[in-house]
Amino acid sequence: MKRLALLLALAAAPLRADSDLPSASWANQQLPDQRQEAAAQALMEELRCLVCQGQSIADSDAELAGDMRALVRQRIAAGEKPDEVRDWLTDRYGDWVSYRPPVEPLTWPLWLAPLLMLAAGALLLRKRFRGRG
Amino acid sequence: MSRLVRFAPLLILLLFVAVVAWRLLAPEDTKIRSRMTGRPVPAFVLAPATGGVSGLSSTDFATGQPRLVNVFASWCVPCIAEAPLLMEIKRRGIPINAIAVRDKPADVAEFLQSHGNPFDRIGADPESRVQIALGSSGVPETFIVDGQGVIRYQHMGPIEPGDVPLILREWEKAR
Numbered sequence: 001m002k003r004l005a006l007l008l009a010l011a012a013a014p015l016r017a018d019s020d021l022p023s024a025s026w027a028n029q030q031l032p033d034q035r036q037e038a039a040a041q042a043l044m045e046e047l048r049c050l051v052c053q054g055q056s057i058a059d060s061d062a063e064l065a066g067d068m069r070a071l072v073r074q075r076i077a078a079g080e081k082p083d084e085v086r087d088w089l090t091d092r093y094g095d096w097v098s099y100r101p102p103v104e105p106l107t108w109p110l111w112l113a114p115l116l117m118l119a120a121g122a123l124l125l126r127k128r129f130r131g132r133g
Numbered sequence: 134m135s136r137l138v139r140f141a142p143l144l145i146l147l148l149f150v151a152v153v154a155w156r157l158l159a160p161e162d163t164k165i166r167s168r169m170t171g172r173p174v175p176a177f178v179l180a181p182a183t184g185g186v187s188g189l190s191s192t193d194f195a196t197g198q199p200r201l202v203n204v205f206a207s208w209c210v211p212c213i214a215e216a217p218l219l220m221e222i223k224r225r226g227i228p229i230n231a232i233a234v235r236d237k238p239a240d241v242a243e244f245l246q247s248h249g250n251p252f253d254r255i256g257a258d259p260e261s262r263v264q265i266a267l268g269s270s271g272v273p274e275t276f277i278v279d280g281q282g283v284i285r286y287q288h289m290g291p292i293e294p295g296d297v298p299l300i301l302r303e304w305e306k307a308r
Binding site: 021025050063064067068092093094096 | 163165166167168169206208234235236237240259260261262264265266267268270271
């Protein structure tokens with residue numbers, strides 16, 4: 001009985017959670033212009049996938065991520081600047097969608113922390129060397 | 134060494150365990166809400182998603198009466214679960230438009246055949262463009278758009294039986 005259940009579990013097809021449509025044009029295809037493609041690629045690595053939260057849309061296999069890659073490439077090919085595309089998306093999904101946090105009061109600790117750590121390190125080092133000298 | 138300093142590592146460990154336990158017991162809400170709520174529907178024109186239905190464009194909204202926009206897909210399992218509830222909402226006289234994301238006309242027709250068609254219009258969004266323009270991050274989602282074409286409310290995930298009164302209330306608020 002157990003063996004049968006195991007066999008059935010192995011043979012069972014997972015529920016379909018994706019569409020049947022092929023990926024959007026430019027979702028998985030590089031732009032012919034190398035400079036534009038490089039700009040699009042750099043931006044895609046900094047945009048967060050809405051489905052597999054924690055992956056960039058460059059890395060994610062989710063269909064929505066593919067459609068977002070297509071959107072990024074189409075807009076860059078149409079002459080938009082990467083920051084304009086990023087702003088268009090953060091306008092809809094908030095700063096969450098971008099891996100590059102803006103500098104604002106809420107994120108000051110984030111930007112200041114490395115500097116404070118370096119300063120603390122420098123202070124510690126100074127104390128050490130002073131002690132020896 | 135003072136007593137307090139000796140116990141500091143243990144205290145830090147306990148604090149760490151407490152924070153982890155708190156986060157495990159009350160997981161973060163991972164929904165990414167649309168920032169379009171309170172703003173006009175972005176301009177778009179979508180072709181009909183299947184034969185016999187009308188397409189959907191942004192100009193179909195400023196009609197003086199609020200309506201629902203259901204973002205769905207025939208390949209989306211939770212969309213099947215909410216279908217009877219959309220029929221129920223429609224039965225109460227609330228107009229519903231729809232956007233079929235990454236769908237095929239034949240599949241949409243089959244979906245409507247099996248689960249009913251509460252929609253006045255269904256636009257096809259094969260590359261999720263309008264979905265992204267709306268700030269929607271998945272299917273199903275339901276927006277309430279007021280009579281001036283301004284988005285008033287976003288419901289993420291399937292409408293469950295307990296959500297119907299909430300949807301009705303938000304629709305009333307948008308009037």
